[in-house]
Amino acid sequence: MVSYLLRRLPQAALTMLVMSVVVFVGVFAIGNPVDILISPQATATERDNAIRALGLDLPIWQQYWSFLVNLFQGDVGRSFVFNVSALHLIMERLPATLELALASTLLGLVIGMPFGLYAGLAPNSRVSTSIMAGSILGFSLPSFWVGIVMIMLFSVHLGWLPSGGRGDTVYWLGARWSFLTTDGLAHMAMPVLNLALFQISMVIRLTRAGVREVILSDYVKFARAKGLTETRIILVHVLKNILIPVITVVGLNLGTVIAFAVVTETIFSWPGMGKLIIDSINVLDRPVIVAYLMLMVLMFVVINLLVDLAYMVLDPRVRLESR
């Protein structure tokens, strides 16, 4: 396991390096922040001073080099707008997004697996066809539309749930969390469900497909021939095998959920990273954009690694011979 990790680390570092170039050049290309940041009434000297202060007069490769040097010193730059460390700005917002993403992934598994299991075991029942039809809706309805409809229904008409914000938060493990208070949970309910809809549908389909395949396998027939109860066959023999693809896809998808929570966060004015990045792009706050994107790359790399490790735990065939 350790040697496997050691072999993976240089790969991960190289990925990060390549991505940093792509991100940096990309952000450089989308526009000059000076045009937005400096007031139109500024004199030419003020303008030049500002450009020099931000380091924007240097050629791109020098800017990149200083960015890289700073990066290795743990400094991703300061926000042009807020004049605080970009990383600090993002980290402040991270718990809110993380909370949303993890809760919706959990919901996806908790709802998706039982429904998928049922749909796989009784594929021709009316309930199963309804579940599958529902999952198509979950896949195809745009989340911004579903979000707006949810607000219309639960906040405007019924008045059950608040339409935006995080509600009361509690300080725990160095960050503020909504899920520890009832008010916070009420605020989380809609955004989490909104974000989970796609994942529920995905888990249902994955689980169903897995069950349909595994249930026909010889080892399930053999388990029956051994006289095991149907409960044990499904909960141990079937479930453990379909857990492998489900964990892989859900795990890999977690990165996507975090990175693209933007839409949900915007609709429900959830003060997470997604909302921050949208605001930063609007004012071309380059250091924040770069730092955010680099963080996302790092996150994907780490999640990939974790999924591989989870795979090794679940599937003995993937485990290396020298355990």
Place this chain on the structure above:
Amino acid sequence: MTIEVRDLSTHFRLSAGTIKAVDGVSLSVRRGQILGLVGESGSGKTVTGFSIMRLVESPGFIAGGNILFQGTDLARISEEEMRRLRGNRIAMIFQDPMMTLNPVLRIDTQMVETIRAHEKTSREEALRRARDALGMVGIPSPEERLKAYPHQFSGGMRQRVAIAIAFLHKPDLIIADEPTTALDVTIQGQILAEVQKLTSKFGTSLIWISHDLSVVAALADEIAVMYAGRLVEQGKVGEVLDHPLHPYTKGLIDSVPNRNRRGAALNQIKGMTPSLADLPEGCSFRTRCPREAEICKQVPLTREWLHDHTARCHRPYHPTEDFT
């Protein structure tokens, strides 16, 4: 009599119509005896085995007949009563050892769960019995191997594990569905010897499903030949192989390569196995039969032509007839 199957029919209801995969099969096995159930792929021999286990899956179902196991009709008992017999009094060994063990569960888990599905024993006691069972089928250092996963075993070793699992509760009947077909010839021999040893040790009856006449000739006491869902011939192994009555049985025997006829072309049964959805009227073998006659358009009945030797044929070979 350990098992007596009477007039068993297993049908598959498909959109294209009902397929009679097993059509009126009757057979019986005495205690400690080995019955070889022989036939081509698709002849219904595997479905017969699964019907006895009551493991035929939808759209298949047992359409009729009795499966008397020590006096109890398996076709009539509840699913829970059947579960308590499976793996306990009636066990099954499958064809492909690479597929029968669950890849993500350790061997000890898969053995212990079998023991504890039928007996209230402690985990330690179950583990001890699992270890002894592995040792019994000739797996070296069973204590360590219990902790292993199926992919760490070779095909032959996995089949030994499956056999060990089948014998865990010293069943009265084992249904072995071509358990050596997927293995090397040398391993095949070892597995055969192992099964033979264990069945005689525990007095287990065995139904050995195979398409390999040479294996059945070496192993079985009796032989039953299936064709298109029906039993066409049944009797003592030596008797049937030396004096086949049914032209299909004779065709099967002639298809086995023989050292005495080196260089000569092998005899084949002409034509192909007919689709079960589209069987010829009357005797289903008649379109491929060298002895076909007008009468074969009527369904032949099973008849005891010789002592303890039955065939379902209008015009069987007579034992005095010269085959060459």
